[in-house]
Amino acid sequence: MLQRTVDAAGALVAEVRPESLANPTPCSAWDTRALINHMIGANYAFVGGLNSGSIAGPNGVAQRDLAGADAAASYRSSAGAALDAWRAPGALEKMLLLEGKRELPAWLALSFHVTEQLLHTWDLATAVGSSSTMDADLAELALGTLQRMIPPQSTGPGKPFDTAVELPADSSVQDRLLAYSGRQPSAAS
Numbered sequence: 001m002l003q004r005t006v007d008a009a010g011a012l013v014a015e016v017r018p019e020s021l022a023n024p025t026p027c028s029a030w031d032t033r034a035l036i037n038h039m040i041g042a043n044y045a046f047v048g049g050l051n052s053g054s055i056a057g058p059n060g061v062a063q064r065d066l067a068g069a070d071a072a073a074s075y076r077s078s079a080g081a082a083l084d085a086w087r088a089p090g091a092l093e094k095m096l097l098l099e100g101k102r103e104l105p106a107w108l109a110l111s112f113h114v115t116e117q118l119l120h121t122w123d124l125a126t127a128v129g130s131s132s133t134m135d136a137d138l139a140e141l142a143l144g145t146l147q148r149m150i151p152p153q154s155t156g157p158g159k160p161f162d163t164a165v166e167l168p169a170d171s172s173v174q175d176r177l178l179a180y181s182g183r184q185p186s187a188a189s
Helices: 002-015 032-052 071-087 106-128 136-149 173-180
Strands: 095-098 102-105
Touching: 002 032, 002 071, 002 106, 032 071, 032 095, 032 106, 071 106, 095 106, 102 106, 106 136, 106 173, 136 173
Parallel strands: none
Antiparallel strands: 095 102
16 A cells, blocks of 8 residues: 555656745645655655664654755655565564654554655645545545544644544545545645
8 A cells, every 4th residue: 555655646746847846735834845855754754663663753854855856756765765664574563663652563654654645645736736536445544544543632733633624424535534634625626
């Protein structure tokens, strides 16, 4: 599932035109370039976590310009490193410390990695006016992962996820994922 997620993200990053790099994103603190930088940093954060046993938040890594002159190549490189790290023998059997706060099995960290890249790919698509339809099975995995890891009381202003947006019960799984993560599902289609 991570392969499909980073492949879609990488294809989208490759489509981003230089004049779009300053576009605002649904992540209010980041423009398009900063979002891509964060996505690259997150991939490397998971690589570092698998190597050290502790996943640092990507923001420290992303303070540097990881996108460089060729954001698409930089993203592909980070995604390749992440895929290699997750595929290493024994990787999914580890216990990892997430941002120094919470120990979790590697299989759950992998699901969170998929979730993080999937949501930010939607953010990026929204920012550049591209298609933002997620594969339903990936959206279902991501929604379940967020519900397991980020209870509603852990969301809101000043937290990694905004307060959930209310939606009708019959909304698509993609819209429910976006709403649970504090995003406005109608922001793109």
